Amino acid sequence: MAKSDVFQIRTEEAPLLPAPISTTGIIGWMRQNLFSSISNTILTAIGIVIAYWMIAPFIQFAFIDAVWSGENREACLPEEGVHAGACWAYVKAYFPQFIYGRYPTDEIWRVNIVYILFALLLVPLAAPSAPLKKLNAILFLGIFPILAFVLLTGGHIGISFSTWVFVALLALVGVAIAGVQMFVGGRDLNGVMPVLVGFVGSAIVLGAVFLFVSVNFGLTEVETPVWGGLLVTLVIAVTGIVASLPLGIALALGRRSTMPIIKMVSIIFIEFWRGVPLITVLFMSSVMLPLFLPEGVTFDKLLRVLIGVTLFSAAYMAEVVRGGLQAIPKGQYEGAMALGLRFWPMMYLIILPQALKLVIPGIVNTFIGLFKDTTLVLIVGMFDLLGQIQSSFTDPTWSTPSTGHTGYLFAAIVFFIFCFGMSRYSIYMENRLHTGHKR
Numbered sequence: 269m270a271k272s273d274v275f276q277i278r279t280e281e282a283p284l285l286p287a288p289i290s291t292t293g294i295i296g297w298m299r300q301n302l303f304s305s306i307s308n309t310i311l312t313a314i315g316i317v318i319a320y321w322m323i324a325p326f327i328q329f330a331f332i333d334a335v336w337s338g339e340n341r342e343a344c345l346p347e348e349g350v351h352a353g354a355c356w357a358y359v360k361a362y363f364p365q366f367i368y369g370r371y372p373t374d375e376i377w378r379v380n381i382v383y384i385l386f387a388l389l390l391v392p393l394a395a396p397s398a399p400l401k402k403l404n405a406i407l408f409l410g411i412f413p414i415l416a417f418v419l420l421t422g423g424h425i426g427i428s429f430s431t432w433v434f435v436a437l438l439a440l441v442g443v444a445i446a447g448v449q450m451f452v453g454g455r456d457l458n459g460v461m462p463v464l465v466g467f468v469g470s471a472i473v474l475g476a477v478f479l480f481v482s483v484n485f486g487l488t489e490v491e492t493p494v495w496g497g498l499l500v501t502l503v504i505a506v507t508g509i510v511a512s513l514p515l516g517i518a519l520a521l522g523r524r525s526t527m528p529i530i531k532m533v534s535i536i537f538i539e540f541w542r543g544v545p546l547i548t549v550l551f552m553s554s555v556m557l558p559l560f561l562p563e564g565v566t567f568d569k570l571l572r573v574l575i576g577v578t579l580f581s582a583a584y585m586a587e588v589v590r591g592g593l594q595a596i597p598k599g600q601y602e603g604a605m606a607l608g609l610r611f612w613p614m615m616y617l618i619i620l621p622q623a624l625k626l627v628i629p630g631i632v633n634t635f636i637g638l639f640k641d642t643t644l645v646l647i648v649g650m651f652d653l654l655g656q657i658q659s660s661f662t663d664p665t666w667s668t669p670s671t672g673h674t675g676y677l678f679a680a681i682v683f684f685i686f687c688f689g690m691s692r693y694s695i696y697m698e699n700r701l702h703t704g705h706k707r
Contacts, residue, residue: 355666369656
C-alpha cells in the first residue's frame, strides 16, 4: 500500500466554520450562566418565580390598570371590582411643579436654560474622547455656576462692605506671606509665586464674581423659598458633589500630613462630621445657626443647606480618598521624590491620579448617597422633588387611593434614573482605566 493511500497532506487552510449555536448568542449565555448545572437550573427557576411574583403586580399597577389621561380625581377612581391603577394623569397635571416647584411660570425659561447649559457642558466633560477638556472643565466648574446663580435668582445682589474688606484682606494675606518667605525664609520671587497666585488670584476671581452678580441684568428676582421640585434636588446634589470632592481630597491629604496642626484639624473636622447624622446637620444649619450669628446677619436657607451638605459629604469623601492614598505603594512616593518633585507636583502628577482611579467605586457611591440624601431637606422646610410630591397629596382635586402610590413611584423612577446613570458611568470609567487590574 502506498503512503499516499494512508496519509493526506492538506495544502489549503480549512474553511472557518461558525461556532455551535449552543455556545454563542443568548442560548450560549443562558447555558453558561443559568443552566450550567442542576443547582443553577433550580436557582434560575426559583429566581424566575420570585421575579414574576414581584414584577407582575408592578406591571399591573403601573401599566395595565393605569389611567393616563384625565382632568381630576374622577378619572382615577377605581370602578367596582376593579383594582386601582397608577394615576399618571395626576403626574401629568403636577409635572411642572415636580420639575420647577413654585417658580414663577413666566420665568421658567430661565430654569430651562440652566438645565440645557448643564447638559451641554456635562456630556462632553464626561465623554473621555471629547476635545477641549480643560476649557470644558473651566466652563462647567467656573462659569456655569455663576451664570446659573444669576439666571435662577435674577442677579443684582447687594454686596456688603464687609465682603469687599474680606476680598482685600485675602489678597493682603497672600502678599504678607510671600513677603515673609522672601525676607525671612530667603526665597526668591519664583519660590513665592504659588502663594501670590493662590491668594491674590483668588481675591481677584472673587471680586470679579461679586461684581458680576451685583449687576442688574433686568431679570425679575426669584427668591429661593419658591424654588422646589427637581430644581432644588439638582442644585443641592450637584453643588455638594462638585464642592465635596476637592474639599475631601484636601482633608485626606491633611490627615496624612506630617504637620501636627494641619493633621489635628483635619482629623477633628472629619470625625466630627462623620459622627453627626445629616438630618441633625441640616437642622442645625437651618434653625440653630442664625442664633449664633450677629444681629442683622442672615444667610439664605438654601445656602445654609448647601454648606451643611457639602461639609458633611466632604468628611466621607476624605476617608474614601485616604483609602486610595494608602493603597499606593511607598515606592511611588520615593520615585517621585527621587525625581526632585516637591509635594504638590508629586501629588498632582503621580500620586492622586493613581489613588483616585483606585477609589472610583467609593467616590461614586458617596455621590449616589448624597443625591438620595437630598430628600432630607424637607425637614427644614425646603420642597425638593419628594417634598413637592408629598405636598401635592393635600390637593383634593387629585385625592384618590392610588395618588400617593403613583407619586412615590414617579419619585422612585426619577431617582433610579440618576443613580443608575452614575453607577453605569462609574463602571464604564473603571473598565476604561483598568482600575480592576485585570490579568
